[in-house]
Amino acid sequence: MGPETSAVVLSATVTTVVAAGGALGLSRLARDRPSVAAFGAPIVLVAALAAGVAVASRSMLIGEDDYRTLVFVLLAGAPMAVLVGLVLARRVLRLERDAARERADRDRALEVEQSRRETVRWLSHDLRTPLAGIRALAESLEDGAVADPRAAHARIVHEVDRMDAMVDDIAELSRLHGPSPTTRSEPSSLDDLVSDAVATVAPLAVAAGVEVVAVALDGATVVVDPRAVTRAVTNVLRNAVQHTPTGGRVEVSTSTGGGRARVHVTDECGGIPAADLERVFEPGWRRDDARHERGMGLGLTIAREVARAHGGDAVxxxxxxxxxxxxxxxxxxxxAG
Known part of the structure; x- marks a missing residue:
């Protein structure tokens, strides 16, 4: 084998070894930091070629000056390799962000779909309950087996109202779970929204023997859809009243901080296990798993979705x-806040 052939073989071997080692290192790095790996790929290529040329030059006994010239000429491409690496790294980083956004959207869609399936699962049960009552009362009226027709009629109207509220909750939750729920935001007095919600819940509170008190309202102005936020606060207040025993007290207050206004509703429900605190916002969840006069268990779910639709949250x-x-x-x- 002539010296030229030996130099070629040796150069190819060294180039392959350096390139393989660099590729192995980059492949491991790509698992956690793909943009850094993309930046390093062109540099590894230049380094592998430089090593191959250096070994070939030495084996062919090229003069030291000529050897250095060859290496310097090859390394002159290093800035271009760095530039290419930066372009690749930026592109990979953009792809990473797009992929993360797509994963988040898929996870959100999956969460919504699972929630919808769960809602459909128990929806039929919750709607059948008032329907069964209406049917029984209607048949009793038809047979003349009702001692007080007026009371039966009032009960039918009550059950119809319950169903109407259920369907309204379902429609609202479906809208909020849509791909881009629309909100008609405008500057609004948070005190006024809270006062409207308290007034709406007042009859329920009186019937339950629960006192609802607005305290520490700081006059914040919020940019929201007034109707949606009033409904959200009303839902939270109604939930608090329903879970507070007779003679208890529900307090609602507001605070500001960090560019946010907050509405706090405090009840006397006796507390919830820490593991279940997040579950109170799940559609249909109740500690006792009972579905009764309190409705379908969508109140807090809707309240959180309204807050999130405005860029806020509920905890x-x-x-x-x-x-x-x-x-x-x-x-x-x-x-003005």
């Missing part, structure tokens, strides 16, 4: 003394 926490819970809605502050 639940136990009171420090363990006597109840506080549900807080966060909303974007307006210019």
């Amino acid at each position: 639940a926490a136990n009171r420090p003394d363990g006597t109840g819970c506080t549900v807080s809605l966060s909303l974007p502050l307006g210019a």
Whole structure:
């Protein structure tokens, strides 16, 4: 084998070894930091070629000056390799972000789909309950077996109202779970929205023997859909009243901080196990798994979705003394807040 052939073989071997080693290192790095691996790929290529040329030059006994010239000429491509690496790294980083966004969208879609399936599963049960009552009362009226027709008629109207509220909740939740729920945002007084919600819940509170008190309202202005937010606060208040025993007290207050306004509703429900605090926002979830006059269990779910549609959120926490819970809605502050 002539010296030229030996030099070629040796150069190819060294180039392959360096390139393979670099590729192995980059492949491991690509698992956690693909953009860095993309940046390093052109540099590894230049380094492999430089090593091959250096070995070939030495084996062919090329003069030291000529050897250095060859290496320097080859390394002159290093800046271009760095530029290519930067372009690749930027592209890979953009692809990573797009992929992460797509994964988040898929996860969100999967979560919504699972929620819808669960809703459909127990929806038929919750709707059949008032339907069964209406049917029984109607048949009794037809047979003349009802001692007080007026009371039966009032009960039928009550059950129809229940069904109407259920269907309304389902429609609202479906809208909020849509790909891009629309909100008609405008500067609004949070105090006014809270006062409207308290007024709406007042008859229920009186019937339940629960006192609802608005305290520490700080006059914040929020940029929201007034109707949607009033409904969200009403849902939280209604849930608090329903889970507070007779003679108990529900407090609603507001606060600001971090560019957000918050509505806090505190009840005397006796507290919720820490593992279940997040579950209170799941559609249809109840601690006792009972579905009765309280409806379909969508109130807090809708409240959180309304807050999130405005860029906020809803959280639940136990009171420090363990006597109840506080549900807080966060909303974007307006210019006057």
